[in-house]
Amino acid sequence: SLLMKRKLFLYNFKNLRWAKGRRETYLCYVVKRRDSATSYSLDFGYLRNQMGCHVEVLFLRYISAWDLDPGRCYRITWFTSWSPCYDCARHVANFLHSYPNLTLRIFTARLYFCEDRKAEPEGLRRLHKAGAQIAIMTFKDYFYCWNTFVENREQTFKGWEGLRENSVHLSRKLRRILLPLYEVDDLRDAFQTLGL
Numbered sequence: 001s002l003l004m005k006r007k008l009f010l011y012n013f014k015n016l017r018w019a020k021g022r023r024e025t026y027l028c029y030v031v032k033r034r035d036s037a038t039s040y041s042l043d044f045g046y047l048r049n050q051m052g053c054h055v056e057v058l059f060l061r062y063i064s065a066w067d068l069d070p071g072r073c074y075r076i077t078w079f080t081s082w083s084p085c086y087d088c089a090r091h092v093a094n095f096l097h098s099y100p101n102l103t104l105r106i107f108t109a110r111l112y113f114c115e116d117r118k119a120e121p122e123g124l125r126r127l128h129k130a131g132a133q134i135a136i137m138t139f140k141d142y143f144y145c146w147n148t149f150v151e152n153r154e155q156t157f158k159g160w161e162g163l164r165e166n167s168v169h170l171s172r173k174l175r176r177i178l179l180p181l182y183e184v185d186d187l188r189d190a191f192q193t194l195g196l
Contacts (some may be wrong), residue, residue: 002044005150009026009149010160012024013079014160014166015109015162016110016166018168022081022130024049024083025054025056025078027047027078028046028078028079028080029043029076030043030049030076031044032075033072033075034075039123042074045147046171047062047073053087054087056092057091068099068102070099073102074099076103078106078107079137079149080106080109080154081109082112083111084124084127085120087123089124090126093129097130104131104133106127107135108135121177128178135174136167137167138164139163167180
């Protein structure tokens with residue numbers, strides 16, 4: 001099935017502050033091609049880590065085989081259960097540099113931090129600098145995923161207790177990680193405005 005089982009989605013994408021035992025990363029994706037004012041959906045689906053290979057790298061292998069037309073614009077949207085680790089962020093940033101006609105938006109349920117390294121925040125900053133838009137999933141994103149990627153049997157998505165609070169908490173945490181970039185951009189804009 002192209003669609004994810006309800007229990008699988010709810011277990012893996014729940015935005016808990018302490019997501020103990022959730023070792024796999026799931027990635028739901030939508031690929032669109034933009035032609036002037038209209039966009040065409042080319043593909044959608046979901047992937048998960050396989051045989052020691054992280055899901056972000058699996059997706060890059062998958063999309064690389066498409067032989068994307070450099071004269072067209074593509075937009076990829078990811079909804080991930082965990083944010084990318086440092087190595088995956090590096091791979092994705094390099095991929096984005098190789099495909100300037102491609103934009104990537106990442107909505108993540110939870111922020112991943114490896115216990116023995118402080119590299120993940122640096123990876124997220126690198127990814128953001130490469131042009132990826134990174135955000136924490138909100139109720140609206142869960143609702144969209146439920147209706148797009150989940151075998152929901154016509155059931156309406158119901159949020160869990162703490163969804164909004166955890167989303168706000170994680171959004172603040174992500175903003176603090178990416179903030180140095182925003183501050184630098186604000187300074188550049190200010191200097192440009194002043195003609196310096």
